[in-house]
Amino acid sequence: MEVKALLGSADFFNAEIEGQVNGVTAKRSPGSALKPFVYALGVEQGVIHPMTLLKDSPSPMSSFEPENFDGQFIGPVTAKEALIRSRNIPAISVAGKLSGPNFYEFLKMAGVSGLKSERHYGPSLVIGGGGEVTMEEMVGLYAALANKGILRPLRHVKEAAFPAGIRLLSEEASFITLEMLKDNPRLDQRYNKGWTSDSLPVYWKTGTSYGFRDAWSVGIFGPYVLAVWIGNFNGEGNPAFVGVRAATPLFFQIIDSVKAQQNGLAEPMRPFPENITKVEVCSVSGGLPGAFCKRKKETWFIPGRSPIKVCDIHREVVISDKSGLTACPPYSDGTHAEVYEFWPSDLLKIFQQAGIPRMTPPEAERNCSVTAASAKGIPPKITTPVAGLTYTIRSSSRSHETISFLATTDADAHEVFWFLNEGFIGRSKSGSPLYWSASPGRYVVCVVDDLGRSDARELKVAVVQ
Numbered sequence: 001m002e003v004k005a006l007l008g009s010a011d012f013f014n015a016e017i018e019g020q021v022n023g024v025t026a027k028r029s030p031g032s033a034l035k036p037f038v039y040a041l042g043v044e045q046g047v048i049h050p051m052t053l054l055k056d057s058p059s060p061m062s063s064f065e066p067e068n069f070d071g072q073f074i075g076p077v078t079a080k081e082a083l084i085r086s087r088n089i090p091a092i093s094v095a096g097k098l099s100g101p102n103f104y105e106f107l108k109m110a111g112v113s114g115l116k117s118e119r120h121y122g123p124s125l126v127i128g129g130g131g132e133v134t135m136e137e138m139v140g141l142y143a144a145l146a147n148k149g150i151l152r153p154l155r156h157v158k159e160a161a162f163p164a165g166i167r168l169l170s171e172e173a174s175f176i177t178l179e180m181l182k183d184n185p186r187l188d189q190r191y192n193k194g195w196t197s198d199s200l201p202v203y204w205k206t207g208t209s210y211g212f213r214d215a216w217s218v219g220i221f222g223p224y225v226l227a228v229w230i231g232n233f234n235g236e237g238n239p240a241f242v243g244v245r246a247a248t249p250l251f252f253q254i255i256d257s258v259k260a261q262q263n264g265l266a267e268p269m270r271p272f273p274e275n276i277t278k279v280e281v282c283s284v285s286g287g288l289p290g291a292f293c294k295r296k297k298e299t300w301f302i303p304g305r306s307p308i309k310v311c312d313i314h315r316e317v318v319i320s321d322k323s324g325l326t327a328c329p330p331y332s333d334g335t336h337a338e339v340y341e342f343w344p345s346d347l348l349k350i351f352q353q354a355g356i357p358r359m360t361p362p363e364a365e366r367n368c369s370v371t372a373a374s375a376k377g378i379p380p381k382i383t384t385p386v387a388g389l390t391y392t393i394r395s396s397s398r399s400h401e402t403i404s405f406l407a408t409t410d411a412d413a414h415e416v417f418w419f420l421n422e423g424f425i426g427r428s429k430s431g432s433p434l435y436w437s438a439s440p441g442r443y444v445v446c447v448v449d450d451l452g453r454s455d456a457r458e459l460k461v462a463v464v465q
């Protein structure tokens with residue numbers, strides 16, 4: 001939080017260059033540079049995890065997207081990709097689900113000065129079309145991500161006290177947000193990051209304001225937070241002021257020269273927050289992989305908090321060998337099973353609009369309802385926790401007591417996923433229990449097998465002396 005240096009303008013007395021404007025305390029429009037905090041709040045409040053699929057659709061509000069050079073919109077997109085690529089519609093939809101705090105209240109909490117009433121901005125606040133920040137405020141917010149969610153004031157004097165700061169975000173949400181920003185690729189780097197020994201990650205984001213008045217590149221590397229802003233002090237726009245084109249090259253030149261000067265520049269230790277885990281998800285839907293998901297990816301996850309369900313996009317259908325159409329039950333010998341994607345019609349439409357073809361299941365042979373083959377079979381049945389029983393844990397050993405979750409499953413289910421009040425807490429092989437660290441409360445326990453069949457029941461946990 002120490003300011004390394006503060007330099008005056010080229011000429012304090014030259015009015016033509018607005019020589020008396022202090023560039024780091026002047027209010028500027030952030031463009032997309034504050035979007036990481038929308039996603040951080042989304043992670044924190046259980047609205048998204050990095051692989052959550054969000055809709056990016058055409059909308060009048062997305063007309064100003066100077067950082068999206070590759071076309072108008074990109075169809076359904078993961079939260080991480082939406083953040084890195086500065087998509088407006090996904091950010092607005094995540095922000096719309098935030099509460100206590102929402103994005104506006106978050107900026108207030110963070111001490112961003114001069115904000116008008118919430119009504120004044122509407123959704124434009126999220127896409128950087130309203131609330132203005134100073135570079136110091138911007139740097140403070142990014143530093144909070146590196147400081148495990150704690151916002152601290154900048155120190156302009158080395159001997160100044162080191163105040164405790166205030167918590168803006170949880171450690172988990174800060175960590176996951178940095179992990180998302182780490183995957184923002186460096187544009188001038190024409191080689192794969194993994195090919196080099198250069199292991200110093202850069203967590204960064206660009207911003208471009210409406211009317212091309214401000215170009216930002218802000219991020220964290222090693223022990224430093226660095227923000228580059230390019231613009232005119234008189235507020236005049238210039239089409240060249242696009243964050244990724246104007247500010248980013250300078251941003252990385254500074255990083256490279258700091259690295260060149262400080263041999264062995266390393267990142268401060270970033271231990272994993274306690275309540276965080278990596279889960280494997282279907283790379284297409286971002287859901288827990290069902291039996292028919294082929295490609296899988298890992299995502300960061302806050303157990304019991306991050307939203308997730310078993311992928312219901314990939315399902316197996318029975319196809320007639322002869323016609324190639326979906327067969328109607330009862331199935332004859334001349335049929336085989338194939339896996340298809342079942343998209344909800346709104347997402348399918350967005351894929352089509354984005355020019356991304358999806359293989360949809362073939363039509364049914366006759367007028368029978370096309371159901372996935374996986375809809376058959378017997379749903380899992382929870383055996384423990386036992387229905388109607390109140391589980392008790394002793395107050396003296398609260399952190400050590402576990403309750404086992406077990407379900408009987410049909411022969412074709414290989415794995416089950418466990419949820420408490422809709423929050424995913426873990427997976428277990430069919431026939432094996434999952435041990436849950438009990439904490440007092442009333443819950444709904446739900447089990448879903450890898451073919452999407454489920455069972456649920458109530459669970460009460462009480463504390464005794």
Ligand SMILES: [Zn+2]
Binds near residue numbers: 283284293312
């Ligand atoms: Zn899937």
